[in-house]
Amino acid sequence: MQVIVNISLKEGVLDPQGRAIGRSLTDLGFQEVGEVRVGKRISLDIDETDPARAEQRVARMCETLLANTVIEDYEIEIAGENEA
Amino acid sequence: MSLSALRVAIIVFPGSNCDRDMMVAIERLAGRRPALVWHKETSLDPVDLAIIPGGFSYGDYLRCGALAARSPIMEAVLDHAARGGAVMGICNGFQVLLEAGLLPGVLVENAGLKYVCRNTCIEVVGGTDSPFTAGLAPGHRMIIPVAHNEGNYFAGDEDLQRLEDNGQIAFRYVDSDIVGPANPNGAARDIAGIVSANGRVMGMMPHPERAISAELGSADGATMLTASLEALIS
Numbered sequence: 001m002q003v004i005v006n007i008s009l010k011e012g013v014l015d016p017q018g019r020a021i022g023r024s025l026t027d028l029g030f031q032e033v034g035e036v037r038v039g040k041r042i043s044l045d046i047d048e049t050d051p052a053r054a055e056q057r058v059a060r061m062c063e064t065l066l067a068n069t070v071i072e073d074y075e076i077e078i079a080g081e082n083e084a
Numbered sequence: 085m086s087l088s089a090l091r092v093a094i095i096v097f098p099g100s101n102c103d104r105d106m107m108v109a110i111e112r113l114a115g116r117r118p119a120l121v122w123h124k125e126t127s128l129d130p131v132d133l134a135i136i137p138g139g140f141s142y143g144d145y146l147r148c149g150a151l152a153a154r155s156p157i158m159e160a161v162l163d164h165a166a167r168g169g170a171v172m173g174i175c176n177g178f179q180v181l182l183e184a185g186l187l188p189g190v191l192v193e194n195a196g197l198k199y200v201c202r203n204t205c206i207e208v209v210g211g212t213d214s215p216f217t218a219g220l221a222p223g224h225r226m227i228i229p230v231a232h233n234e235g236n237y238f239a240g241d242e243d244l245q246r247l248e249d250n251g252q253i254a255f256r257y258v259d260s261d262i263v264g265p266a267n268p269n270g271a272a273r274d275i276a277g278i279v280s281a282n283g284r285v286m287g288m289m290p291h292p293e294r295a296i297s298a299e300l301g302s303a304d305g306a307t308m309l310t311a312s313l314e315a316l317i318s
Binding site: 016070071 | 146147150151154183189190192193194195196197236238239240270
């Protein structure tokens with residue numbers, strides 16, 4: 001089963017990289033760009049068939065290693081959950 | 085007791101690159117060579133001080149220090165700290181201590197988005213009883229270099245206030261005629277180093293092991309390290 005983890009910086013945490021990208025986009029003529037935030041996407045291949053269990057395990061992975069919850073939020077997506 | 089009685093261990097991760105500098109510094113100052121302990125080890129012989137050195141453990145993958153903080157040896161370091169053992173983390177070692185939860189907060193990318201490698205002037209703040217500041221007078225200034233891309237200390241307002249109120253801010257960047265503007269990385273409240281609530285765990289971004297003789301530009305790191313070693317032996 002494929003599970004996707006989206007990691008983003010918490011609101012209020014400064015994102016210097018996002019700010020630099022935003023500035024570059026504005027310089028390139030994309031005047032409509034406001035705040036830019038950069039995150040991470042981690043895709044995991046999990047040996048598990050039950051989506052609920054997979055989500056529970058991945059949440060633990062996020063808490064133990066994948067995200068630093070001092071500054072980051074995470075979202076778990078079970079790939080293909082809404083298909084078939 | 086002489087400083088050479090002090091048992092020091094330096095933890096080595098794949099990608100550590102200040103382990104040998106620290107070993108040379110400690111051997112020179114204490115007269116006894118520290119043990120280098122590979123991260124795959126699961127136990128730590130009794131030590132008076134465990135040091136997590138600078139470098140790029142695990143290539144800074146995922147987040148700086150994140151993978152090193154979950155290495156097998158870290159269980160032993162956490163046990164050592166839980167028993168009140170002294171732990172010092174320099175630069176990447178500071179990042180590892182934060183990721184391991186031994187100190188509060190996180191080190192994020194420098195505000196200027198650039199790797200900074202230069203001398204900084206840091207001032208001893210102290211307040212809490214800690215071997216890492218005990219031998220240094222509050223307000224004492226030292227020239228010690230930094231070399232990092234993620235040294236921008238960040239914590240929630242509550243945590244920052246708690247650090248301040250408990251005297252857990254060990255070192256702060258200050259302006260200096262010699263090395264220029266204070267804060268090299270945007271760190272909250274100019275924080276260069278902090279200690280745990282019991283004072284036994286210390287993390288700092290500047291590299292004292294790179295400032296151990298006048299030929300290296302400063303011997304202030306030697307002063308700082310010697311003061312810590314002396315406080316630990318007494």
